[in-house]
Amino acid sequence: MTKEQKSRKVEIVNRKAKFEYHFLAEFEAGIVLTGTEIKSIREGNANLKEAYCVFRDGELFIRNMHISEYKYGTHNNHDPLRVRKLLLKKGELKKLERKVKEKGLTIVPYKLFLSERGFAKILIELAQGKKSYDKRETIKARDSKRDLERIKKGRY
Numbered sequence: 001m002t003k004e005q006k007s008r009k010v011e012i013v014n015r016k017a018k019f020e021y022h023f024l025a026e027f028e029a030g031i032v033l034t035g036t037e038i039k040s041i042r043e044g045n046a047n048l049k050e051a052y053c054v055f056r057d058g059e060l061f062i063r064n065m066h067i068s069e070y071k072y073g074t075h076n077n078h079d080p081l082r083v084r085k086l087l088l089k090k091g092e093l094k095k096l097e098r099k100v101k102e103k104g105l106t107i108v109p110y111k112l113f114l115s116e117r118g119f120a121k122i123l124i125e126l127a128q129g130k131k132s133y134d135k136r137e138t139i140k141a142r143d144s145k146r147d148l149e150r151i152k153k154g155r156y
Contacts, residue, residue, distance in 0.1 A: 010041060012112040014048040019138060021108055021127035027096070030087035031062070031112075031122050036070035036078050041120050043071075046112055053086065053107035053124060055097050060086040062109055062122070086122065096126065104128050 033041070040046065045068035053062050061083050069077045088096070099105050111123040130138070 010044055010112075010114045012041075012044065012046045012048055014051070014108070014110050016049065017108045017110050017125070017127070019130075019135060021106070021125070021129055022134070023108075023110075023125045023127050024105070025099075025126040026110070027088060027092055027124050027126070029060070029122050029124055031120050032085040032087065033067075033120055034078050036073040036076065037067050038120055039073075040067050040070045041112065042114065048109050048112060051109045053109060055100065058093065058097070060088060060093060060096065060107070062086055065109065065112075086124070099126055 047066040049066075051062055051065035053060055055061075063083050064081060065084060066080050067078070068080060096107060100107060105126060105128055108125045108127045109122055110125045113121055113123070115121050
C-alpha cells in the first residue's frame with residue numbers, strides 16, 4: 001500500500017447526524033489547520049460528534065470539533081477544541097448564510113476526509129432537524145432492512 005492510498009482511507013463520520021437531521025444539500029469545504037492538527041487527523045484522531053458550524057462576519061467556522069493533540073508534538077501542540085475556519089466559495093457562503101436564516105435550517109458537519117492531494121476536507125450538510133416521529137420511522141426502516149438482509153443470507 002503506497003503512502004497516497006493510506007492517506008485516502010482516513011474518513012471520520014458523524015453517524016448520529018443522519019439520525020437527527022434531514023439532509024437537504026451538501027458542500028465540500030476546506031479547513032484551516034495547523035501542522036500538528038493535520039498529523040493527528042492522518043492518524044484518525046478526530047471527532048465530529050458535537051461539532052457545529054456558525055457564521056461570524058460572513059465567514060463560516062466550525063466549533064467543538066475535537067482533534068486530539070499530536071502524540072509527538074512538543075510545546076507547539078494545538079488546542080483540541082479550537083475554532084477552525086472553513087473554506088468555501090463566496091457564492092456558496094452567501095447561499096448557506098441565507099438558508100440558515102430561514103426557520104429550522106442548520107449546517108451540520110458530516111464527514112471529515114483527506115482529498116487525493118492530501119488536504120483535509122469536510123463535508124457539511126444543510127439540514128433540517130427531524131421530529132421524534134421521523135426518528136421512529138428511521139429506526140423502523142433500519143430494523144426492517146436489517147431483517148431482510150438476515151433473511152436473504154439465510155440466518156433467520
